[in-house]
Amino acid sequence: MSEFKPILAIVIPCFNEELCVNSTAEKLLEILRILSDKNKISEKSYLYFVDDGSTDKTWQIIEELHNANPLVKGLKFIRNFGNQKALIAGYEGVRDIGCDCAVSIDADLQQDEFAIETFVDKFTSGADIVSGIRNSRDTDTFFKKTSAVMFYKLMNMLGAKIPLNHSDYRLVSKRALDIMEMYPEKYLFLRGFFNDVGLKTEYVNFDVKPRMAGESKFNFVKLMGLALNGITSFSVVPLRIVSILGFIMAFVSFLIGLETIFEKIFLHNTPNGWATTILLLCFFGGIQICCLGVIGEYVGQVYREVKARPRYIKETELK
Ligand code: UDP
Numbered sequence: 174m175s176e177f178k179p180i181l182a183i184v185i186p187c188f189n190e191e192l193c194v195n196s197t198a199e200k201l202l203e204i205l206r207i208l209s210d211k212n213k214i215s216e217k218s219y220l221y222f223v224d225d226g227s228t229d230k231t232w233q234i235i236e237e238l239h240n241a242n243p244l245v246k247g248l249k250f251i252r253n254f255g256n257q258k259a260l261i262a263g264y265e266g267v268r269d270i271g272c273d274c275a276v277s278i279d280a281d282l283q284q285d286e287f288a289i290e291t292f293v294d295k296f297t298s299g300a301d302i303v304s305g306i307r308n309s310r311d312t313d314t315f316f317k318k319t320s321a322v323m324f325y326k327l328m329n330m331l332g333a334k335i336p337l338n339h340s341d342y343r344l345v346s347k348r349a350l351d352i353m354e355m356y357p358e359k360y361l362f363l364r365g366f367f368n369d370v371g372l373k374t375e376y377v378n379f380d381v382k383p384r385m386a387g388e389s390k391f392n393f394v395k396l397m398g399l400a401l402n403g404i405t406s407f408s409v410v411p412l413r414i415v416s417i418l419g420f421i422m423a424f425v426s427f428l429i430g431l432e433t434i435f436e437k438i439f440l441h442n443t444p445n446g447w448a449t450t451i452l453l454l455c456f457f458g459g460i461q462i463c464c465l466g467v468i469g470e471y472v473g474q475v476y477r478e479v480k481a482r483p484r485y486i487k488e489t490e491l492k
């Protein structure tokens with residue numbers, strides 16, 4: 174057995190998690206202790222909380238934890254930037270501080286923290302990315318369950334290979350973090366990115382628990398935003414579908430035009446076909462608006478990226 178003991182950084186995005194932070198820190202520090210006792214990780218391994226602009230006592234608690242134990246580190250955003258930005262900031266933060274691998278986990282510890290040991294084992298035996306896969310979605314509402322499954326199926330159909338039931342619970346190596354730095358896009362969709370880079374990836378199944386305390390910080394609008402960003406940043410297939418659809422529509426219109434002229438000249442029965450006219454009008458009108466919407470989403474994506482605003486703004490950092 175080699176003597177290599179990687180420094181593991183655990184990244185924890187938090188948004189108004191005052192009810193969870195303390196016990197989460199305690200449990201994760203315990204995991205670090207267990208793994209370092211087993212000589213699987215360095216005793217310099219640490220936790221890195223990213224406070225995504227909480228308005229409650231979350232940051233205060235993180236500061237107290239840091240003062241009591243320097244292995245608890247943290248970063249505070251100036252305002253809420255969303256879970257993906259908090260994760261990216263976490264990965265960038267631990268890369269700067271220094272680590273050999275980083276695991277991201279939710280502040281409510283819905284993911285089974287004991288799977289981290291398996292993550293580390295797979296990393297030690299050569300994987301650059303270890304993706305956590307949920308065993309079931311029993312803790313999710315029916316709506317979230319079905320919409321999530323539909324989203325992952327759609328993403329795969331569109332060409333972005335994301336495993337079903339993957340979440341942001343994963344281990345990434347320093348190498349993967351270095352590669353992430355080479356992707357300048359501001360709205361990086363992590364689930365797509367890490368499955369796309371081509372690094373050696375392993376999968377680990379884990380159980381999902383109910384939320385420890387507090388309420389879910391994700392609502393329908395946020396989930397929709399995440400899904401649309403995932404699609405528009407990882408696939409241009411919808412645009413291609415729109416062009417193909419446009420081509421088919423043009424062809425069909427041409428045939429209908431021919432038929433109309435034929436009726437007018439040879440059959441002299443043009444007043445007929447009122448229903449057909451209305452139907453076609455609605456049909457094509459609908460498709461056109463829909464296509465405009467799809468194109469609009471991509472224009473929006475380009476617009477956001479072109480502005481190149483910072484991904485997030487730091488307020489304080491505890492290293
Ligand atoms: N989160 C965040 N910023 C947000 C929303 C959520 O950093 O704007 C964090 C949240 O604190 C938690 C993780 O993202 O650690 C997952 O959120 P949550 O558990 O509320 O989502 P769910 O499990 O219901 O999908």
Ligand code: MG
Pocket residue numbers: 279281283384389
């Ligand atoms: Mg949760």
